[in-house]
Amino acid sequence: MIIRFPGLTPTRSRAVVHDNLVLTVAVAPDPVSASMYEQSAKALARIDESLALCGSDKSKILSAIVYIADIKRKGEMNRAWDEWVDRSNPPMRACIGVELEPPHMVEIVVTAAK
16 A cells, blocks of 8 residues: 655655655755755755654665755765764665755655655
């Protein structure tokens, strides 16, 4: 069975649960700061909210893909990540430089166990 949690627009889900697998994606909420660190921290906080909504938490994250608009500023995102991540259960993570729709500079996709 697939359970979809509605997002802010009718064509996007905030999170999806299939059996014991949780999938979610997050960006920083509006208004968006120009700080890569703040955007990353806020996106990660949204990941926490979505995981909780689905009956999971960051200790159960299997993998994360971080899309970042300016790869030269990856250190700012890493600082937010390092403050947030469950160090006893660190997930597999990839960081990819891409063009994102301004003013967003970071988007995070997570797959977790329930």
